[in-house]
Amino acid sequence: MTARALDRWLPPILGFGTLVVCVLIVEVLIRLNVVNRFIVPMPSQIAGAFERVILDEDIPHRFLVTMRESLWATALLALFGIGIGVLLYRVQLLRDATETWVAAMASAPTVLMYPLFLVIFGRSEKTIIMMGFVAGLPAVILKTIEGLAGTRRVLINVGRSFKLTEIQLFVKILFPAALPTIFVGLRLGMIFALINIVGVEFLINFGGLGQLINDLAERYDLPGTYAAICFVILVSVVFFFLTDRVEKWLRPVA
Amino acid sequence: MASVTRLADQAPRAGAAAPALVVDDIVKRFETPDGVVTAVDHISFDVAPGEFLAVIGPSGCGKSTLFNVIGGLMDGYEGRVAVAGETVKGPHAAIGMVFQEESTFPWRTVIENVAFPLEITGVAKAERIERARHFVDLVGLTGFERRYPAELSGGMRQRVAIARTLASEPKILLMDEPFGALDEQTRLLLGDKVLQIQDQLKQTCLLITHNITEAVQLADRVLVMTYRPGQVKRIVPIELTRPRSSEIVSSDAFGRYVAQIWGDLREEASRGMRDDEKNRGGKP
Amino acid sequence: MAETGRLSAPATQPFASPVTLVRVAIIVGILATWEAVAASGLLFQDVVPSLKVIGLAVVELLADPTYYFNLGVTAGEIGLAMLIGGLAGLVVGILLGSNRLLSRAFESYLYYLGPTPKIIFFPIMIMWFGVGPGSKVAMGVLSCFFPVALSAAAGMRTIDTVLIRVGRSFRASTWQMVTKIYLPAMRLPILNGVRLGLGVAIIGTLLAETKLSNKGVGFLIINAYSTFNMPRMYALLIVLFVLSIGVNALIGRLGGVGTIKR
Numbered sequence: 001m002t003a004r005a006l007d008r009w010l011p012p013i014l015g016f017g018t019l020v021v022c023v024l025i026v027e028v029l030i031r032l033n034v035v036n037r038f039i040v041p042m043p044s045q046i047a048g049a050f051e052r053v054i055l056d057e058d059i060p061h062r063f064l065v066t067m068r069e070s071l072w073a074t075a076l077l078a079l080f081g082i083g084i085g086v087l088l089y090r091v092q093l094l095r096d097a098t099e100t101w102v103a104a105m106a107s108a109p110t111v112l113m114y115p116l117f118l119v120i121f122g123r124s125e126k127t128i129i130m131m132g133f134v135a136g137l138p139a140v141i142l143k144t145i146e147g148l149a150g151t152r153r154v155l156i157n158v159g160r161s162f163k164l165t166e167i168q169l170f171v172k173i174l175f176p177a178a179l180p181t182i183f184v185g186l187r188l189g190m191i192f193a194l195i196n197i198v199g200v201e202f203l204i205n206f207g208g209l210g211q212l213i214n215d216l217a218e219r220y221d222l223p224g225t226y227a228a229i230c231f232v233i234l235v236s237v238v239f240f241f242l243t244d245r246v247e248k249w250l251r252p253v254a
Numbered sequence: 255m256a257s258v259t260r261l262a263d264q265a266p267r268a269g270a271a272a273p274a275l276v277v278d279d280i281v282k283r284f285e286t287p288d289g290v291v292t293a294v295d296h297i298s299f300d301v302a303p304g305e306f307l308a309v310i311g312p313s314g315c316g317k318s319t320l321f322n323v324i325g326g327l328m329d330g331y332e333g334r335v336a337v338a339g340e341t342v343k344g345p346h347a348a349i350g351m352v353f354q355e356e357s358t359f360p361w362r363t364v365i366e367n368v369a370f371p372l373e374i375t376g377v378a379k380a381e382r383i384e385r386a387r388h389f390v391d392l393v394g395l396t397g398f399e400r401r402y403p404a405e406l407s408g409g410m411r412q413r414v415a416i417a418r419t420l421a422s423e424p425k426i427l428l429m430d431e432p433f434g435a436l437d438e439q440t441r442l443l444l445g446d447k448v449l450q451i452q453d454q455l456k457q458t459c460l461l462i463t464h465n466i467t468e469a470v471q472l473a474d475r476v477l478v479m480t481y482r483p484g485q486v487k488r489i490v491p492i493e494l495t496r497p498r499s500s501e502i503v504s505s506d507a508f509g510r511y512v513a514q515i516w517g518d519l520r521e522e523a524s525r526g527m528r529d530d531e532k533n534r535g536g537k538p
Numbered sequence: 539m540a541e542t543g544r545l546s547a548p549a550t551q552p553f554a555s556p557v558t559l560v561r562v563a564i565i566v567g568i569l570a571t572w573e574a575v576a577a578s579g580l581l582f583q584d585v586v587p588s589l590k591v592i593g594l595a596v597v598e599l600l601a602d603p604t605y606y607f608n609l610g611v612t613a614g615e616i617g618l619a620m621l622i623g624g625l626a627g628l629v630v631g632i633l634l635g636s637n638r639l640l641s642r643a644f645e646s647y648l649y650y651l652g653p654t655p656k657i658i659f660f661p662i663m664i665m666w667f668g669v670g671p672g673s674k675v676a677m678g679v680l681s682c683f684f685p686v687a688l689s690a691a692a693g694m695r696t697i698d699t700v701l702i703r704v705g706r707s708f709r710a711s712t713w714q715m716v717t718k719i720y721l722p723a724m725r726l727p728i729l730n731g732v733r734l735g736l737g738v739a740i741i742g743t744l745l746a747e748t749k750l751s752n753k754g755v756g757f758l759i760i761n762a763y764s765t766f767n768m769p770r771m772y773a774l775l776i777v778l779f780v781l782s783i784g785v786n787a788l789i790g791r792l793g794g795v796g797t798i799k800r
Contacts, residue, residue, distance in 0.1 A: 011642035018643070039665045097560040107733075107786045108779050109741045112756070115748065115763035116771060119585055154355040160327055161351040162371050162422065163344075172374075176361045191653045198655040203749055210658060217661035229658050236654040 041223040046230070049223035057212055057224075059231065065208030066197065066235075069125055073132035073193040074186075077140050080133075081189055082182060085144025095145065106138035111196050114203060128200050128207050135196040136189030143185020147178030180250050187243045194239060198232060209235065272339070273300035274458040275324070275426050280333035282319050293319040294331070295483035301426065306452055306459045308469035310515065311479030312523035314530075317462045318354075320484065321430040324460070325351045338425055350424030354431045358403040358414045365390060365399035367414050371422035389417040392451055409433075409440040413447070420451070427459045433468065442500040445471050453497050466519065467503060470494075470511045478515060481522040481529070488518055584768045595769035596776060605758070612743065612754040615671050619678025619739050624732060626679070627686025631731075632720060634687070635694020645691055652684040656738075657745050664750065674746045674754065681742030682735030689731025693724035729793035733786060740782055 023043045029035045030042045041049075053059060088095040088102075114131055121127040151174050159173045201210025209232050216224040282294040293316035301307045311317050322328040324335050326345040335342040337349055345351075358367050368389050372382035390399055393413040403411050412432050419427065433441045445468060452459055452472075463469050469476045470492055478487045492511055494502055502508050554562075569589060575581065576588040587595075599605050634641045634648075659680060663673040697720065705719045721728070747756025755778060762771035 011639055014639070015643035015647060019647075093556055093560055096557045097564065104783045104786075107737045108783055109737075109744060111741060112744055112748070112759065112778060113775060115759055116775065118763065119766075119768065120581075152355070154353050154357045155359065157327060157351075157353060158357045158359075161325060161345050161349075162374055163347065164374060168374065172370075173359070176359070179361070195653060195655045199657040199745065202655070202658050202660075203745065210655070213658045213661070222665070225661055229662070232658055233651070233654050237650045240650060240653050
């Protein structure tokens with residue numbers, strides 16, 4: 001094998017190979033009763049559970065439920081997150097006063113408010129959507145401000161030299177220039193929202209995929225639980241990956 | 255010491271029609287932590303229609319301040335700027351500005367960039383694309399209409415910026431070191447392009463630069479500024495034949511002009527250097 | 539917006555800057571609206587208790603010894619989780635960051651598994667570690683491992699290679715390299731990673747407590763919910779937020795980093 005081919009293929013093989021080896025070791029350990037099969041189901045069992053879970057537990061429908069919740073949260077994030085971000089950018093005083101608050105909110109455990117939201121919105125999709133929205137909001141606001149504020153001075157000067165009105169300046173120069181950064185914020189917001197949506201679904205036992213995991217766990221269907229968790233992780237990873245691609249696609253124009 | 259020439263004192267040139275641009279006794283001061291700094295100190299000159307005036311000076315002489323004042327992007331100065339008789343009180347439709355830095359809109363294609371001023375004034379889409387195409391051809395970027403600036407070289411992007419400003423059909427083209435970031439060869443060739451365009455459009459141009467070769471290559475007159483506080487040191491008429499091309503840089507007459515201007519400039523530039531050294535040495 | 543180049547002259551300070559005034563105004567506005575909603579009985583009475591009731595609940599809470607007991611339990615869980623997860627993250631991160639092959643093989647797994655909902659692993663943690671604090675600590679470890687590892691790996695790559703060569707030229711042992719060169723050079727990225735890790739560890743641990751526990755702050759919150767003791771729930775949430783934002787700011791100060799950057 002040439003050195004270049006080795007260099008290109010060894011890392012992915014090593015990574016994936018290690019994973020496979022670990023799974024095999026677990027399988028062997030369980031079969032040898034070194035590891036209790038009622039605590040860790042055999043990987044082969046988990047693999048078998050996939051089909052059962054997908055068909056019996058109606059994963060496509062649940063997936064759609066979770067997606068619907070996420071879309072609602074995203075719409076709210078786009079509307080309010082970008083809107084508030086623009087507002088704070090335009091009114092410097094407001095921005096100076098509240099930007100650190102927004103940043104603080106970003107690190108605060110807002111999802112812990114879910115019992116409160118349960119009381120206010122009931123055990124419904126509203127609670128889930130709102131929790132996702134609240135989780136993602138600070139990221140969208142902060143990145144929107146960052147994008148607008150980071151517009152290069154010379155582009156603003158070009159607009160001024162062409163006697164653009166304030167509105168024209170914003171619509172035709174500031175906002176397009178800020179769009180890549182704003183999308184980064186929206187993507188972050190969506191990711192946080194999805195994580196919290198699935199988490200809250202699990203916690204309040206309502207909704208789509210998160211609820212499925214809770215359900216299977218309470219039924220002590222171990223292989224099913226593991227399979228469902230794998231599936232959710234897969235969805236999360238794919239979502240993260242796809243939005244990463246979109247972000248990169250937007251970037252070169254900047 | 256530099257002589258301060260007021261507009262009234264300048265000898266009227268024969269056959270001068272009403273000037274396209276009048277810069278009358280501009281004084282601009284800044285307050286800095288170290289006190290009041292005078293960037294521009296009683297500068298006056300005019301630019302005739304169709305003329306190419308280059309303003310040259312050492313770094314820190316106030317050239318960019320002058321650029322922003324004339325372009326209407328800066329206020330708080332004494333004196334008056336008038337274009338075609340109207341006093342300038344802010345960015346003026348008759349003044350087109352080309353900036354030193356990268357100024358093309360990265361999210362628009364070349365043709366969309368150039369059509370921008372037409373879009374602002376409400377020209378219909380089909381017509382403004384057509385008109386913009388004319389200016390894209392003028393700067394020699396035919397075929398690149400649909401490309402994005404990121405796909406072009408630095409020199410090409412500056413051409414897009416120039417085309418965009420030309421598309422607004424300004425009476426005066428005001429440029430601040432537009433070729434500063436480019437290498438010498440590209441500079442000379444773009445200089446050729448600018449000369450062609452100016453000849454074709456009979457465009458009045460005011461170029462701010464620190465590059466003597468560029469100034470002599472392109473201008474009808476070169477205004478030499480002193481080091482800060484910036485004043486008019488001398489105005490040198492460049493009597494090289496028109497139409498010109500970059501070949502002229504190798505002629506004797508060209509060399510003499512460059513030498514003459516360098517003679518004026520060197521004094522000012524070394525004052526600038528000494529100032530710089532003093533500032534850097536004086537601070538811990 | 540014309541440039542005049544003038545710096546604003548330092549005026550004699552009025553008694554409060556405009557920013558402070560705006561902040562006070564916003565806070566007062568929110569509190570006033572809250573009180574109005576509470577008094578109007580628009581929402582079901584107890585969902586929006588009056589400020590006085592909430593204030594009393596906070597005071598009651600802070601005077602309640604069982605609260606401190608539960609706070610201690612939670613703090614202990616989080617602390618242990620940070621210790622285990624932080625160390626593991628550091629080790630893995632340094633390992634990945636120092637070796638290009640390992641990084642290319644494994645780091646993307648960490649990168650893509652990071653932004654996933656960890657709470658869904660809780661049933662597994664319960665199976666493995668029981669219903670006591672063990673499973674909560676495990677959740678905390680799982681949550682904070684990823685940010686710490688990724689920050690450490692990235693941090694390793696930003697270390698000026700010349701520093702590494704200096705260490706090698708003095709034949710420093712691996713332990714010495716780590717403690718005397720890598721860690722000091724990576725102070726900031728690691729601190730940032732720890733900050734992020736703490737944030738998610740708090741969340742992970744507390745969520746686990748709300749799901750299945752009979753101790754800890756999370757338990758108190760869900761208990762307040764199930765007994766419909768709204769004032770208590772508000773009090774718990776308020777105290778929780780103040781504490782976590784405070785701790786976050788403290789760590790930020792430690793690293794000299796004023797704002798939270800992503």
